[in-house]
Amino acid sequence: MKSRNLVRFFFSVLGVGALTTSIIGFAIEWGRYKELFLSFEVLEILSVLFWFIGVGMIFSVIAQMGFVIFLTIHRFALEIFRSHSLWNSIQLFLIIFVTFDLVYLRYLFFGEGSGSIVPYIWLPLLIMIIGLIAAYMKQKQSSKKTFVSALFLMIVFTVMEWFPALRVNEEDWLYLMLLPLLSCNAFQLLMLPKFLSRS
Template identity: 40%
Template sequence: MFLTTLLLGGITILATGLAIGWGDMTGGGDQASELVAAIIWMFIVGLLFSMISQMGFFAYLLVHRLGLGVFKPKLWTWIQVLLIAFVLFDLVYFRYIAFGTELDTWTQFTTLPIILLIVGLIAAFIKAKLTNSKAFIPALFFLTVVTTVEAVPAIIQNDQNWTTMMTTTILVCNLYQLLILQRLTKPIEQKA
């Protein structure tokens, strides 16, 4: 799982970088060596982002178990729902307060939280279908709250390209880890 997630991070950031344009990354030059250097550099950055994703994933697994142990399962579910709402609100409000200008409206800062919520809802639904209905809220929490926390270094820079590349890479790695986990932890059936 570690190596596949690592490789996925490198490939994802390259695809995202290509999608948003290489001009800023290559310095605008046409030389092949600059392009190769940019590709290698971006791939290494993608590997680093995937490691952040993996650390966050295992940290969340620990926090989730602790939350279930400290609180009753229903209370822990509601705490996660409140934290999801709080983080999505903060992604709009605090980014608007910190980076908004007189010409900006708060709706310009809703794209990232909406994308995280939509992807999180779809993936949480898939996770619940693959495992059980109790996995819906933890999956949604992981894909919205944990992804946001992991992407904070890019979000606070207020650079659209870096925010897109880091958040996309982390989100794809988080999706992969979340959806592959039940296959890795499924008990081996004994042959009768």
């Protein structure tokens, strides 16, 4: 990829992170910020918006680092295993392992081992649904071989990037970080070929 297109790709992902974080941030905290909009406090609204944009850009940089690591691991794995089917089997195992741990370990640590496990299924299910949609779109864009790897990025790498919010386990932060990460990863997955074709 030419350096010009690489820079455009980088800033495009920054824009996705900033935009999604701003929308989700105001949506999550609407009860707190609606008075600012009703009283038309422009400076206050802008200061909050700039904060969300900055946080969103940080999330997008985390997603981009994860994407580069994913591409590197994927290339090395194909060279080492010499078999697409074997690498896909390993990725499927890791997808199942991470999804199970995301439910069970969160319930174990934050559910205090009591009550229903159902509330801890919702977020992994959301990640799985968005991951399947993105992987299906990637498969349509290129070939069937890319489906498992795309799902691996969308689930395993998103969860690893999401780890700081998982440790805090505050509901607002969980959503504020997760949805921009999913958006950035899906954008990178689907838009990279278009940026590459411009080169």
